[in-house]
Amino acid sequence: MTEIFSYTACRQLSQMFLAIIFFHVSEYILAIAFHGKSNVTLSSLLISKNYLLAMIFSLLEYFIEISLFPGMKEYWWVSSLGLAMVIIGELIRKIAIITAGRSFTHLIKVHHEEHHKLITHGIYRFVRHPGYCGFFIWSVGTQIMLCNPISTIGFAFVVWRFFAERIPYEEYFLRHFFGSEYVEYARVTPSGVPFVK
Numbered sequence: 001m002t003e004i005f006s007y008t009a010c011r012q013l014s015q016m017f018l019a020i021i022f023f024h025v026s027e028y029i030l031a032i033a034f035h036g037k038s039n040v041t042l043s044s045l046l047i048s049k050n051y052l053l054a055m056i057f058s059l060l061e062y063f064i065e066i067s068l069f070p071g072m073k074e075y076w077w078v079s080s081l082g083l084a085m086v087i088i089g090e091l092i093r094k095i096a097i098i099t100a101g102r103s104f105t106h107l108i109k110v111h112h113e114e115h116h117k118l119i120t121h122g123i124y125r126f127v128r129h130p131g132y133c134g135f136f137i138w139s140v141g142t143q144i145m146l147c148n149p150i151s152t153i154g155f156a157f158v159v160w161r162f163f164a165e166r167i168p169y170e171e172y173f174l175r176h177f178f179g180s181e182y183v184e185y186a187r188v189t190p191s192g193v194p195f196v197k
């Protein structure tokens, strides 16, 4: 039980809390910067009920494992790989948000607005969904950082499935808004999420 107060737990849990706080606060600040305070609600913090449940589950897994099998959390190369994924995923996502500017909205647009321009430059030259690619790496990275095997697999599966369903839906509207320009862009640019065409 004392392992919960060990150096390992303090370090891994503080990294986790810092990663979460930084992610959500920066999403909110960037949303305000690009869309204006009056157009942004607390939903831009991106904290849903399912997300909260997943995070609580991952912390429960962490506490149970560190109490019963403390050695599991001592694989520092695994934890450091997770930390690197958190930083890289965060960077990719924030570069995507800054590159797309006003075209990046947390809710998928179903009606074309004048200021909504097709973005194909910067990081969007390499992948069509850098924001989702970054979040996928970030979220799985948080669990690798905690050396949580069950949540690593669970997060990878759930987040992947979420984007595998969301991307075709989002692209249906993008094709509608931008026509052949989007079709050609999608033809030559990978999605950025593994196994999603």
Ligand SMILES: C[S@@+](CC[C@H](N)C(=O)[O-])C[C@H]1O[C@@H](n2cnc3c(N)ncnc32)[C@H](O)[C@@H]1O
Binding pocket: 096, 100, 103, 104, 105, 106, 107, 108, 109, 116, 117, 118, 119, 120, 124, 128, 129, 130, 131, 132, 133, 170, 173, 174
């Ligand atoms: C949460 S953002 C995600 C953007 C993108 N899927 C990504 O992962 O970086 C969703 C909004 O971005 C818009 N969007 C997605 N790709 C776009 C692009 N290449 N150019 C302009 N708008 C885009 C969609 O219309 C949608 O309203």
